[in-house]
Amino acid sequence: MTRRPTSSLxxxxxxxxxxxxxxxxxxxxxxxYPTALLAPDTTRKLWQVSSLARHAGxxxxxxxxxxxxxxxxxxxxxxxxVHYDEHFASLLSALNEVSPVVESAELGLAxxxxxxxxxxFGKPQKIxxxxxxxxxxxxxxxxxxxFGLGKFTAWVAASRAKPGEAIIVPLGAxxxxxxxxxxxVLPLDSATHRRLRQLAIRTLGALAALPEEAVTAQxxxxxxxxxxxxAGYIAEPVEGRIAPEPIVAALTFFTPVGERELLAHxxxxxxxxxxxxxxRIGWRVHAVRLRADLESGGEDQRDxxxxxxxxxxxxxxxxxxxxxxxxxxxxxxxxxxxxTRLEQSPPTGAVERLVLEFTAFAxxxxxxxLFARDAQAAARACQQRALQSAAREIRMRVKRANLYxxxxxxxxSRLPERRYALIDYEP
Amino acid sequence: xxxxxxxxxxxxxxxxxxEPQPVAVELSADGSPAAVGRIGGSEDGKIESINExxxxxxxxxxxxxxxxxFEAMLEGGKRVVLFQDLxxxxxxMQKP
Numbered sequence: 135m136t137r138r139p140t141s142s143l144x145x146x147x148x149x150x151x152x153x154x155x156x157x158x159x160x161x162x163x164x165x166x167y168p169t170a171l172l173a174p175d176t177t178r179k180l181w182q183v184s185s186l187a188r189h190a191g192x193x194x195x196x197x198x199x200x201x202x203x204x205x206x207x208x209x210x211x212x213x214x215x216v217h218y219d220e221h222f223a224s225l226l227s228a229l230n231e232v233s234p235v236v237e238s239a240e241l242g243l244a245x246x247x248x249x250x251x252x253x254x255f256g257k258p259q260k261i262x263x264x265x266x267x268x269x270x271x272x273x274x275x276x277x278x279x280x281f282g283l284g285k286f287t288a289w290v291a292a293s294r295a296k297p298g299e300a301i302i303v304p305l306g307a308x309x310x311x312x313x314x315x316x317x318x319v320l321p322l323d324s325a326t327h328r329r330l331r332q333l334a335i336r337t338l339g340a341l342a343a344l345p346e347e348a349v350t351a352q353x354x355x356x357x358x359x360x361x362x363x364x365a366g367y368i369a370e371p372v373e374g375r376i377a378p379e380p381i382v383a384a385l386t387f388f389t390p391v392g393e394r395e396l397l398a399h400x401x402x403x404x405x406x407x408x409x410x411x412x413x414r415i416g417w418r419v420h421a422v423r424l425r426a427d428l429e430s431g432g433e434d435q436r437d438x439x440x441x442x443x444x445x446x447x448x449x450x451x452x453x454x455x456x457x458x459x460x461x462x463x464x465x466x467x468x469x470x471x472x473x474t475r476l477e478q479s480p481p482t483g484a485v486e487r488l489v490l491e492f493t494a495f496a497x498x499x500x501x502x503x504l505f506a507r508d509a510q511a512a513a514r515a516c517q518q519r520a521l522q523s524a525a526r527e528i529r530m531r532v533k534r535a536n537l538y539x540x541x542x543x544x545x546x547s548r549l550p551e552r553r554y555a556l557i558d559y560e561p
Numbered sequence: 562x563x564x565x566x567x568x569x570x571x572x573x574x575x576x577x578x579x580e581p582q583p584v585a586v587e588l589s590a591d592g593s594p595a596a597v598g599r600i601g602g603s604e605d606g607k608i609e610s611i612n613e614x615x616x617x618x619x620x621x622x623x624x625x626x627x628x629x630x631f632e633a634m635l636e637g638g639k640r641v642v643l644f645q646d647l648x649x650x651x652x653x654m655q656k657p
Contacts, residue, residue: 540578548617549626550655554578 139374141235141247143305145265146280146288147225149273152242153218154182157211159272167209168192170201174213178541181213198555199543210557212539220460223418226497227461228268232261235374237285238497245285247372262300274298283308284369290319309366313339320360326353338364375416381492383408390429390484397426397485398473404490405465414492418461421494424472425453428483452481461496466519525559581653586643594631594643597654606635617644632657 149155158165168187170180180196190205201208222241229236235247248261255261258281269277275298280291282303290312291301303311315338317330329352335341341349342365350358362368383404391397401424408414428451456471525537538556545553582599589595593614596607613632620626627647634640642657 538576548619550579551577551581556576556578 139235139247140371141233141249141374142369142371143248143283144281144285144288144372145246145248145262146285146292147229147244147246147265147269148278148280148289148292149242149269149276150278151182151184152222153213153215154184155242155273155276156218156221157214159270160217161211164209164211168205168207169209169211171211171213172198172541174215198541202543212557212559220462223461223496225269225273228270229265230497232264232268233374235372236497237372237374243289245288245372247374248281258302258304259300262302266300282311285372286363286368286370287312287366290315293319308369309342312364312366313337313342317341317364320363322356322360326356326360329353342366375497379413381408381411381413382489383411384487384489386487387485390486392481392484394476394480397476397481397488398469400488401472401476401490402465402469404488405468408490408492409463409465409468414463414495417495417497418463419458419468419492419494420461420496421455421457421492422468422472423453423455423491423493424476425451425489425491426481426485427451427487427489428481429486452485454479455493457494464519579656581644581655584643584652584654586645586652594633594652597633597635597641597643597652599654605641606637606639608633609636610634612640 154169154171157169157171165184166186167184168190169184170187170192171182173179173181178198180192180194180198180201183192183194187201187205187208190208192201192205192208196204198210201210218241222238226236226238226244229244229246233246233248233251235249237245237247239245246265248258251261251264252258255264262279262281265279266274266277278292278295278297279300280288280293280295280303281300282288282291283305287303287308291303294315295301317327317335317338317340320338320341322330330336330341335344341361344361346358346361346365349361353360359368385400385404387400391400409419454472454475456475458468458471460467462468528536537559539559540554541557543552543555547553584605585598586594587596587598593611594608597605599605611631611633613630615630617626617628617630625648628644629647630642630644632640632642640657642655643652644655645652
């Protein structure tokens, strides 16, 4: 089994409030308004809140009515998880240009393994500069970068960096750097955080100064891990991902097929089968190839003349490839360019065997894997496309968008008209 | 610049659901509604029975809302909810 590539030196790339930043990037001027993203689930609560909205008292988790009560100029945005995933996948692909070892942690947070990169770029500052260059211009002002030994040190450095800047922790200086950091940088729940503060432990140094056994006795195995992180004893390496081998799905017809509709149908089936392949989990398809073995035999079917006197002909075949601009796990989007090519340059004979290959992949985020882990992935992306298509059709027919979302405003109100409201829905 | 795929949703674009619709109401001798018709529309019908009555007094700290609700059955079996705004005296219909 192939080992995953790892790197002990890590650069952390963090874009806080990544989904909100994606929205600001595609809606000009949005950053100048107090803004909130609605939660992707059906609770209709706020998910992410801009700093302007925060200043008005709006917080994540609030209901729409609470938020509106605090900030009348608040702009609410429907979430578009597929777009955020695609944007993050392109960021990960760009980071792969700098280092082959890239690990995605969550939307907007990734680690780049930098072992050996000093031979290419030079000092850590140069490596950080190279990473910054791969980040898109819209994300550059908000990205925070950290560099150090192990993921935790790199993460703490990034979390302490100012927007658009980087903190580099030199090798051997990890303990001193971590000692002055607040305990909030540790991966702990609010109850543990409160307990530590009640014990007057406010920095990693204060935690690390306690005996390891005492912390373990108080907080269990999690406490032991927190202590070791705070003391700089844990330096988890960045774990890159190995791109999967090509995934192949094939179909042999009982009788050679020439009808394009039938071939298109067979193509849909092959794509669905290949998408379900376990190796595809967590990956988006970037390049795809469709080939066909064409009907052959001793005779040339095109002119009907006997070819028995000729030299044996090679097996005839047909091949098309497509590079997807946006890597995807949605069957319809993979099929679209192939079907276009199938129409434009169809096979020159009847097809005996049709073979589909996914030949290149783009990594996804952990959130993406929630979508992509199974058919739910493709289903969600397809549902979004179908909604967009339906909305376009409605707009064309009635000249205005008549789609709305029903949101809870004051569901407890005794006045029926106060309970729910409609907001424009533009998928 | 490419137009954004989705416009941001502003709170001033929120539309209330189930807004009260003004109606004309004919009262019986005891002051309860006897017939209802939509404003500018056709007669909805005579009221066969009043099933339930309740009153809502709310938002006295802002702009007082005071309503007397009637859940009524029209001739033909249609169920409607009417209320009289006790501040203005106007009648409205609202989905139950």
